[in-house]
Amino acid sequence: MAVVFQKPKSLADVPLHYCPGCPHGIIHRLVAEALDELGIEGKAIGVAPVGCAVMAYDYFTCDMIEAPHGRAPAVATGIKRCRPENIVFTYQGDGDLASIGMAETVHSAARNENITVIFVNNAIYGMTGGQMAPTSLPGQVTQTSPYGRDVNHCGWPIRVCEMLATLEGPEYVTRVAVNNVKNVKNAKKAIKKAFQNQIEGKGFSLVEVVSACPTNWGMTPQKALEWVESDMLPYYPIGVYKDRSAAKEEK
Amino acid sequence: MAERVLMKGNEAIAEAAIRAGCRHYFGYPITPQTEIAAYMAKKLPKVGGIFLQAESEIASINMVYGAAATGTRVMTSSSSPGISLKSEGLSYIAGSDVPALVVNVQRGGPGLGGIQPSQSDYFQATKGGGHGDYRMIVLAPASVQEMASLTMKGFDLADKYNMISMILADGTIGQMMEPITFEDAEVATYEKPWALTGTEGKRKHNIVNSLYLKPDELEAKNFERFEKYAIVEENEPMWEEYMMEDAEICVVAFGIASRVAKNAVVAARAEGIKAGLIRPITLWPFPKKALAAAAEKVNGFVSVELSMGQMIEDVRLASGCKKPVALCNRAGGMIPSPDEVLESLRKAQKGEY
Amino acid sequence: MKTTQILIAGFGGQGVLFAGKFLAYKGLMEDLQVSWLPSYGPEMRGGTANCSVVLSETPVGSPIISNPDVLIAMNLPSLQKYVDAVVPGGQIYLDSALIDVKVERTDVEVFYIPATQMAKDEGIATLANMILIGSVLQNNPELSFEGTDTVVSKLVPPKKAALVELNMKALNMGKEYK
Numbered sequence: 001m002a003v004v005f006q007k008p009k010s011l012a013d014v015p016l017h018y019c020p021g022c023p024h025g026i027i028h029r030l031v032a033e034a035l036d037e038l039g040i041e042g043k044a045i046g047v048a049p050v051g052c053a054v055m056a057y058d059y060f061t062c063d064m065i066e067a068p069h070g071r072a073p074a075v076a077t078g079i080k081r082c083r084p085e086n087i088v089f090t091y092q093g094d095g096d097l098a099s100i101g102m103a104e105t106v107h108s109a110a111r112n113e114n115i116t117v118i119f120v121n122n123a124i125y126g127m128t129g130g131q132m133a134p135t136s137l138p139g140q141v142t143q144t145s146p147y148g149r150d151v152n153h154c155g156w157p158i159r160v161c162e163m164l165a166t167l168e169g170p171e172y173v174t175r176v177a178v179n180n181v182k183n184v185k186n187a188k189k190a191i192k193k194a195f196q197n198q199i200e201g202k203g204f205s206l207v208e209v210v211s212a213c214p215t216n217w218g219m220t221p222q223k224a225l226e227w228v229e230s231d232m233l234p235y236y237p238i239g240v241y242k243d244r245s246a247a248k249e250e251k
Numbered sequence: 252m253a254e255r256v257l258m259k260g261n262e263a264i265a266e267a268a269i270r271a272g273c274r275h276y277f278g279y280p281i282t283p284q285t286e287i288a289a290y291m292a293k294k295l296p297k298v299g300g301i302f303l304q305a306e307s308e309i310a311s312i313n314m315v316y317g318a319a320a321t322g323t324r325v326m327t328s329s330s331s332p333g334i335s336l337k338s339e340g341l342s343y344i345a346g347s348d349v350p351a352l353v354v355n356v357q358r359g360g361p362g363l364g365g366i367q368p369s370q371s372d373y374f375q376a377t378k379g380g381g382h383g384d385y386r387m388i389v390l391a392p393a394s395v396q397e398m399a400s401l402t403m404k405g406f407d408l409a410d411k412y413n414m415i416s417m418i419l420a421d422g423t424i425g426q427m428m429e430p431i432t433f434e435d436a437e438v439a440t441y442e443k444p445w446a447l448t449g450t451e452g453k454r455k456h457n458i459v460n461s462l463y464l465k466p467d468e469l470e471a472k473n474f475e476r477f478e479k480y481a482i483v484e485e486n487e488p489m490w491e492e493y494m495m496e497d498a499e500i501c502v503v504a505f506g507i508a509s510r511v512a513k514n515a516v517v518a519a520r521a522e523g524i525k526a527g528l529i530r531p532i533t534l535w536p537f538p539k540k541a542l543a544a545a546a547e548k549v550n551g552f553v554s555v556e557l558s559m560g561q562m563i564e565d566v567r568l569a570s571g572c573k574k575p576v577a578l579c580n581r582a583g584g585m586i587p588s589p590d591e592v593l594e595s596l597r598k599a600q601k602g603e604y
Numbered sequence: 605m606k607t608t609q610i611l612i613a614g615f616g617g618q619g620v621l622f623a624g625k626f627l628a629y630k631g632l633m634e635d636l637q638v639s640w641l642p643s644y645g646p647e648m649r650g651g652t653a654n655c656s657v658v659l660s661e662t663p664v665g666s667p668i669i670s671n672p673d674v675l676i677a678m679n680l681p682s683l684q685k686y687v688d689a690v691v692p693g694g695q696i697y698l699d700s701a702l703i704d705v706k707v708e709r710t711d712v713e714v715f716y717i718p719a720t721q722m723a724k725d726e727g728i729a730t731l732a733n734m735i736l737i738g739s740v741l742q743n744n745p746e747l748s749f750e751g752t753d754t755v756v757s758k759l760v761p762p763k764k765a766a767l768v769e770l771n772m773k774a775l776n777m778g779k780e781y782k
Binding site: 041042044047060061062063065067075076080082083086106107 | 305311315318319321343451453457458461
């Protein structure tokens with residue numbers, strides 16, 4: 001019988017713990033496909049975050065390490081500086097990367113660490129049950145912003161790609177989404193490029209994946225994907241914010 | 252014989268680390284240990300190593316965590332407030348059972364404290380510091396020579412037991428210069444089948460992790476780890492005894508305090524006071540047997556510390572509270588003078604503890 | 605030799621630590637046990653600085669000096685701070701160009717040397733420290749002048765080789781000062 005669809009080699013054949021309708025499964029798959037297609041699974045070392053993806057070390061079949069909350073880019077730096085021949089990536093959520101770990105994010109980008117960062121932005125803390133994230137939208141209701149995020153009280157959501165793109169350091173900073181087939185396809189391209197950059201020694205590549213959290217947003221999966229389109233993407237526009245090598249070629 | 256050279260204690264640590272095969276250093280500047288970073292920044296690139304100044308102590312300890320997870324010999328160094336920041340990482344490293352060397356050149360606290368020498372991180376180093384049940388091997392050098400030898404020893408013990416070795420020094424030993432000799436020592440290497448090196452498609456993936464959501468698994472992991480700690484406690488305590496043969500009063504002191512105490516013991520002997528010194532070299536594992544044996548023959552103990560009295564609790568425990576224990580201490584960056592220690596020995600001679 | 609504890613104190617920038625290093629290296633070359641302990645911290649940047657050197661034939665106990673055998677005071681605050689700590693029968697060397705007082709103690713030997721002025725007159729203004737050290741070597745039976753050139757050569761970085769001669773000149777000026 002012809003096999004027409006199978007799991008990527010880089011993804012372990014185990015049940016994922018994510019909620020029904022959660023796009024983490026899609027994003028895991030995109031990362032695993034990129035590792036497979038580039039033939040780097042045997043060289044890859046992944047860094048799992050603290051957040052919903054905390055157990056990603058059980059899902060990817062490459063060597064994995066579990067980092068303290070927010071510190072994945074520092075852990076990845078330590079690994080990459082010791083083993084430059086390996087392919088090192090982090091997989092982080094918005095609380096991990098843009099709140100507690102912002103310093104590690106900014107400085108690893110500033111150093112142009114030759115690592116790949118997959119940043120899943122779903123505008124909420126998922127694992128702890130739906131609290132306000134650094135990327136929660138103005139007015140967004142969460143467990144810790146029950147009356148809607150009041151920007152006068154707790155500040156504005158952070159646009160990570162736009163901010164990092166102001167730095168000289170990073171090689172590649174881009175934002176994609178996984179709310180429809182076309183966007184998923186483009187997300188895959190971006191993730192693959194972010195790994196390819198590392199293979200070529202180009203440096204820090206970050207792919208922000210605008211995602212959804214049906215459970216904590218209190219929406220059906222379908223409605224959540226629509227909300228990504230109607231509310232998330234206007235604040236977090238898809239696009240390439242920095243691509244040093246492409247910019248050089250244009251010149 | 253190898254040449255005697257004059258070196259600062261901090262530099263001796265750095266040089267010894269390089270000689271022990273450490274080629275990766277991640278750190279963040281803080282007085283009074285910055286010479287270690289400066290030395291590494293200068294020397295490591297010349298021997299094919301990596302020195303990286305991190306954005307914070309937190310980042311640097313996590314770089315150490317990542318590096319250690321690859322099976323690479325790695326270190327960081329800091330001083331008291333910086334070690335507090337690193338404590339999160341220390342707990343993760345301990346919980347993942349990977350080896351690393353961490354140096355704390357202590358200064359006065361709490362809070363921002365001061366920058367003068369102190370020993371007030373004894374509890375933090377020997378009782379955990381970070382969260383959870385874990386231990387670190389804690390080595391307390393009392394001379395520049397020991398800054399070097401215990402650094403080399405520390406790397407070896409870390410690899411042998413997959414633990415953190417901490418050099419618990421202080422600003423005085425870090426800043427002072429003394430003659431030192433580097434003997435060519437064989438550096439032992441250890442198998443690290445758990446290391447993250449990439450599967451190369453040839454083995455199941457390695458996972459370096461401290462998360463166990465099932466409490467029975469986490470409990471088992473803790474019990475297993477403490478079996479290892481029991482072996483360390485049995486095999487690795489180090490201490491020095493000075494004039495203890497006929498001692499009636501036992502001074503207990505480590506690091507710079509032991510140097511002052513030694514002067515006081517000599518002065519006390521000149522007055523006919525039979526004093527001796529036990530100097531713990533490993534603070535964890537604490538030399539319990541030596542203290543227990545001393546408790547059988549001396550009249551009492553005097554714990555000399557640059558803190559409000561931290562090691563004194565271990566002295567009491569190790570001696571089974573059989574004999575009185577007095578505290579002779581200064582804090583906040585002050586150091587007791589030999590006269591101050593002598594005075595407490597005179598009191599002890601009169602039975603005043 | 606008996607254990608000699610030397611305390612050097614002055615303003616930051618007067619070469620207090622360098623003078624101490626010189627004595628420590630000299631001890632090292634004579635196969636003595638040595639410790640050199642600087643004060644450290646913000647005072648290094650222009651405030652008061654001091655440095656303790658212990659030379660001994662037996663292992664050095666505490667490197668911290670409470671009662672120096674030899675005090676080298678390069679400014680008035682340093683003299684005032686440490687004058688009473690010097691052991692009876694000890695020595696005090698002071699830069700009399702900068703310290704305008706006399707030591708009242710009679711149980712110590714005091715050497716008044718206008719080192720800063722002497723250095724200025726010879727165009728080696730930064731080497732008053734070494735003039736004082738020259739006098740210490742000359743007047744302290746536990747120390748000697750032998751081998752000083754080797755020590756100076758070791759301490760002066762190769763890029764500043766010209767300073768070797770000037771340091772030797774300063775040491776000799778101190779040696780010959782009566």
